[in-house]
């Protein structure tokens with residue numbers, strides 16, 4: 181058995197991204213006497229969604245109310261959202277913007293000292309340095325951080341099965357850690373790499389969602405029996421082609437129109453026809469429809485920008501997507517006039533979408549002592565950075581409130597040691613597969629049979645059943661992967677996690693027999709929305725390796741349906 185370093189702390193945070201770092205800061209500010217540890221897969225200075233920086237606070241209420249925010253989120257998501265979670269986030273959003281500003285992130289203001297708005301819920305941020313600033317606050321608040329130390333499994337209490345810690349292995353040294361805590365908060369974000377990325381070869385890591393977000397927090401929760409929700413509502417980002425920069429910066433930031441290859445402003449035409457603003461999902465759907473009609477690709481027409489506006493756009497992109505800047509300035513004397521847009525590959529994500537842990541209003545998962553916040557937590561789409569901060573704060577508040585009651589625990593050390601053996605198995609294994617081969621096969625299956633971008637995101641029962649069969653064969657092969665270094669071990673474990681998440685995703689997609697969120701969830705064999713049967717949550721729990729689907733009522737107390 182490898183030498184194991186056993187550490188005890190009060191609060192363990194898994195994942196030092198947006199929510200994780202802020203959770204640590206909130207915990208130390210509210211209870212400085214408690215010990216807080218963050219276990220982070222990369223390095224908190226530049227990890228997760230904020231690694232490249234951000235240029236907007238996407239959820240800030242300008243002359244609006246939390247109730248109006250809830251109404252917007254409901255409408256944009258066809259009425260299946262956790263209203264309690266969304267409202268609780270809405271009540272804290274603007275205070276979280278202040279937290280961002282207090283960290284030292286510049287939020288420009290106009291001459292009346294008001295934030296500069298991009299829309300009624302979005303303000304401009306000069307956030308290229310946001311993650312380094314957050315990480316400085318983490319260190320100055322006395323939080324202990326273990327960088328390059330990904331967590332692979334959870335530790336349980338031997339008496340009541342509650343979660344009392346996590347097992348991690350340092351990528352550089354292969355040192356094994358078992359960290360025990362009175363409460364564990366998972367903040368590992370969503371999952372990329374499930375579907376084939378749109379860029380090939382060495383550019384395949386140029387994805388919208390962080391390429392190292394393998395959804396491992398979700399996977400460790402699934403293995404431990406936590407309930408998951410709404411995986412079938414995948415998130416697909418509409419992005420600029422190839423360099424995968426955000427289109428919000430273009431569409432909201434410049435107000436320039438989206439048009440098809442013939443120059444027709446198809447979004448404006450649709451809005452006029454429908455007599456309403458289109459939803460976020462429809463912005464993608466209508467672009468796909470143009471492709472299907474033979475009038476694609478689609479563009480944002482920026483020919484109307486003057487020199488100053490054009491350079492303003494360049495500056496905004498410098499704050500979060502520098503690669504598009506090379507493209508925008510490739511000929512300094514000539515402005516680009518049309519920027520091509522397309523859909524990304526689908527992601528599992530609870531920050532823009534609502535796939536993730538099933539939690540309650542206090543951000544407790546269904547496993548005791550185990551909390552989830554940020555993109556890993558389900559039920560509340562459109563939470564973005566301020567919503568992630570808000571969830572982190574709510575989780576910490578609950579942990580602190582009940583801390584004395586949950587202080588004592590008795591970890592099942594024997595099971596934890598078994599998990600360590602299982603995690604380390606690929607190191608020195610005689611297996612003949614490397615993780616790239618398994619990852620490629622996974623992405624091919626998901627792309628072709630589970631609604632990837634080349635399939636216009638559409639799925640049907642028969643294709644999903646094939647995906648399910650192929651995945652079960654692939655799942656059996658994952659034990660043949662070998663690793664020679666700590667980094668390879670991480671990639672192997674990421675691949676195992678992605679296969680598990682894909683299996684859960686397929687079950688969710690099969691269970692929702694309607695089309696609710698176009699492109700995010702389109703069933704060719706059930707093309708209509710069916711409010712009568714499916715205005716519900718599709719949830720799942722894994723037990724002894726098999727995935728069981730549960731249906732839950734849309735409204736509190738979210739009873740399980742079909743169970744007496």
Ligand SMILES: Cc1cc2nc3c(=O)[nH]c(=O)nc-3n(C[C@H](O)[C@H](O)[C@H](O)COP(=O)(O)OP(=O)(O)OC[C@H]3O[C@@H](n4cnc5c(N)ncnc54)[C@H](O)[C@@H]3O)c2cc1C
Nearest residue numbers: 195197198199221227228229238331369531554555564565
């Ligand atoms: C490209 C992009 C642009 C965005 N733009 C905006 C915007 O302009 N405005 C806005 O408000 N919101 C924006 N968002 C949304 C917002 O950034 C996210 O919702 C938010 O940052 C997610 O925070 P998180 O803590 O859940 O995840 P992350 O910040 O991604 O943090 C997850 C952390 O967990 C770590 N981790 C993963 N697995 C493990 C493991 N097994 N063990 C230990 N650590 C692990 C990761 O390395 C990472 O540090 C954007 C998101 C993306 C992806």
